[in-house]
Amino acid sequence: MLSLKDKILRKKAVISVVGLGYVGLPLAVEFLNKGFWVRGIELDKNRVSSLRREKSYILDLDDKTLGKAFKQGRFRVTTSYNAVCGSDVIIICVPTPLRKTGEPDITYILDSVKKIKKHLSKNMLIILESTTYPGTTEEVVLPILSKGELQVGRDFYLAFSPERIDPGNKKYQTANIPKVIGAVTADCLECASVLYKQIVNKVVTVSSPKTAEMAKLLENSFRSVNIALANEVAFICGKMGIDVWEVIKAAESKPFGYMPFYPGPGIGGHCIPTDPMYLIWKARLSGYEPKLIKTAHDINSFMPHHVVEKLIEELKKRKKVVRKSKVLIVGLSYKPDVNDIRESPALEIIKELTSKKVQVSFYDPYVKELQINGKKYISIFWKEKNIQEMDAVIIVTNHSNVDYGILKKALFIIDTRNALKGKIKNLVKL
Ligand SMILES: NC(=O)c1ccc[n+]([C@@H]2O[C@H](COP(=O)([O-])OP(=O)(O)OC[C@H]3O[C@@H](n4cnc5c(N)ncnc54)[C@H](O)[C@@H]3O)[C@@H](O)[C@H]2O)c1
Known part of the structure; x- marks a missing residue:
C-alpha cells in the first residue's frame, strides 16, 4: 500500500x-x-x-x-x-x-x-x-x-x-x-x-501550528497598523493644508525602510477588519492588552464616519440641505477590481447616510445590486446626465475600468482614494 x-x-x-x-x-x-x-x-x-x-x-x-x-x-x-x-x-x-x-x-x-x-x-x-x-x-x-x-x-x-x-x-x-x-x-x-x-x-x-497562525495575524495586523498610520497622516495633512498623496509619493522614493500605504474611506474584506481582532482577543486571554493594534483598528473603523462628516461639511458650505440631498457612491466593493463587498466601508457610509435621510445611489461595474436594511439599490448607468443630478459624489473604491472623466459634471466629489489624481475641479480630498 x-x-x-x-x-x-x-x-x-x-x-x-x-x-x-x-x-x-x-x-x-x-x-x-x-x-x-x-x-x-x-x-x-x-x-x-x-x-x-x-x-x-x-x-x-x-x-x-x-x-x-x-x-x-x-x-x-x-x-x-x-x-x-x-x-x-x-x-x-x-x-x-x-x-x-x-x-x-x-x-x-x-x-x-x-x-x-x-x-x-x-x-x-x-x-x-x-x-x-x-x-x-x-x-x-x-x-x-x-x-x-x-x-x-x-x-x-x-x-x-x-x-x-x-x-x-x-x-x-x-x-x-x-x-x-x-x-x-x-x-x-x-x-x-x-x-x-x-x-x-x-x-x-x-x-508549530500556532506560529503559522500567528504569522498570518501579524501580516494582516501589519497592514492594518500601516493603513491607520496613513489615515492619521491624512488627518494631520488635512489640518496643515498639505496634500497627503504628494507626501506619500515623495516618501516612496526612498529605496529602503519605507513601504507605501494609503489613506482611504476605511478597511474592508474578510481579512484586515477581522484578523487583528482575532489577535486582540487572544492576546487579552493571554494577559496582554494590545495598544497599537487596537488603536489602528479604531482609527480605520472611524474612517467611514469621517467621510460622512466631510460630506456634510461640504454640502453645508454649498448651502445644500443634508436631508434629501442626492449622493452617489462610486465603488462598492472593499478594494479595486473585485466584486467582494464584505465589510466594505461603502456599506457603513451608506448606512450612516440613509440614517440622515440622504438619498443614496451607487455605481459599481462589478456589483449590480445591493440590499441594506431591507432596501434594494441597483447600480446606476454611468452617464453624465445621472451624475449631473447628484448633489455630491463620493469615490469609495477606485476601480481601474471606470471612466472618471464624466465626473467633471459633478457638483463636487469627495475622492477618498485619489482616483482622480487631483485632475478634476470641485474635488475634495480626504
Ligand atoms: N478572501 C480572501 O481574500 C482571503 C485571503 C486569505 C485568507 N482568507 C481566509 O480564508 C477563509 C475563507 O475565506 P473566504 O473568503 O474563502 O470565505 P467565503 O465565504 O468566500 O467561502 C467560504 C465558503 O465556506 C462555505 N462553508 C461555510 N461553512 C461550511 C461548512 N461547515 N462546510 C462546508 N462549507 C462551508 C461557505 O458557504 C462559503 O462558500 C477565512 O478564514 C478567511 O479569513 C480569505
Whole structure:
C-alpha cells in the first residue's frame, strides 16, 4: 500500500476542499490542474448548483477556466461530507468572521471539523487554512479529531497553513506566493509540505501550528497598523493644508525602510477588519492588552464616519440641505477590481447616510445590486446626465475600468482614494 507521501507525489491522492469560496475554489482548481482528484464540499446549495453549471462566482476564476477544470473529469462538488470518505487530504477553507461583539466566531471551523471527524480514517491529512487565532489547530481542532482510537502523527496528520491569496492581484497568485506551514508533529509537517510543493514554488515550514497562525495575524495586523498610520497622516495633512498623496509619493522614493500605504474611506474584506481582532482577543486571554493594534483598528473603523462628516461639511458650505440631498457612491466593493463587498466601508457610509435621510445611489461595474436594511439599490448607468443630478459624489473604491472623466459634471466629489489624481475641479480630498 502506498504511503500518503507517495500517493501525493504520484498524484494518486484524493483531495477534499471544504468551503468553496474565494479561498477554497481557486485552491481546488490549482490541485485539479496539477492532476489530482478533487472533491469540493460546500454547504451553500446555490454555489454548488452554480459550479455544476460551470458558472464561477469568483471574479479571479472565469467560467472558461472552471469549465476546463470540470472537463478533466476529476472534480466533484457536493454538499455532503460523505465525500470525506476515501479522501486522503482534507483542506478546510471555511469563513472565520467576527461576532457582533467583535470576538472571533469559529463556529464554521467547529462545524466542519466535527463532520470530518465522523469520516476520519487512517493516514488522512487534515489542513486548516482559515485564518484564526493562535492555538485553534492544537487546542480546538486536535481534541475533536483525536477523540477515539486514532492518534495524530501516527494514524492521521494535522497542519495549519494560512491562505495568503490577494484577490484581483495579477502578479502574485498561488504558485508564486510562498506557503507557511506549521504542523502538530514532524510527520504531519512532512506530509503537508510535500502536498503544497505540488502547487507552490516555495514552502516555509515553522515549528508549530500556532506560529503559522500567528504569522498570518501579524501580516494582516501589519497592514492594518500601516493603513491607520496613513489615515492619521491624512488627518494631520488635512489640518496643515498639505496634500497627503504628494507626501506619500515623495516618501516612496526612498529605496529602503519605507513601504507605501494609503489613506482611504476605511478597511474592508474578510481579512484586515477581522484578523487583528482575532489577535486582540487572544492576546487579552493571554494577559496582554494590545495598544497599537487596537488603536489602528479604531482609527480605520472611524474612517467611514469621517467621510460622512466631510460630506456634510461640504454640502453645508454649498448651502445644500443634508436631508434629501442626492449622493452617489462610486465603488462598492472593499478594494479595486473585485466584486467582494464584505465589510466594505461603502456599506457603513451608506448606512450612516440613509440614517440622515440622504438619498443614496451607487455605481459599481462589478456589483449590480445591493440590499441594506431591507432596501434594494441597483447600480446606476454611468452617464453624465445621472451624475449631473447628484448633489455630491463620493469615490469609495477606485476601480481601474471606470471612466472618471464624466465626473467633471459633478457638483463636487469627495475622492477618498485619489482616483482622480487631483485632475478634476470641485474635488475634495480626504
Ligand atoms: N478572501 C480572501 O481574500 C482571503 C485571503 C486569505 C485568507 N482568507 C481566509 O480564508 C477563509 C475563507 O475565506 P473566504 O473568503 O474563502 O470565505 P467565503 O465565504 O468566500 O467561502 C467560504 C465558503 O465556506 C462555505 N462553508 C461555510 N461553512 C461550511 C461548512 N461547515 N462546510 C462546508 N462549507 C462551508 C461557505 O458557504 C462559503 O462558500 C477565512 O478564514 C478567511 O479569513 C480569505
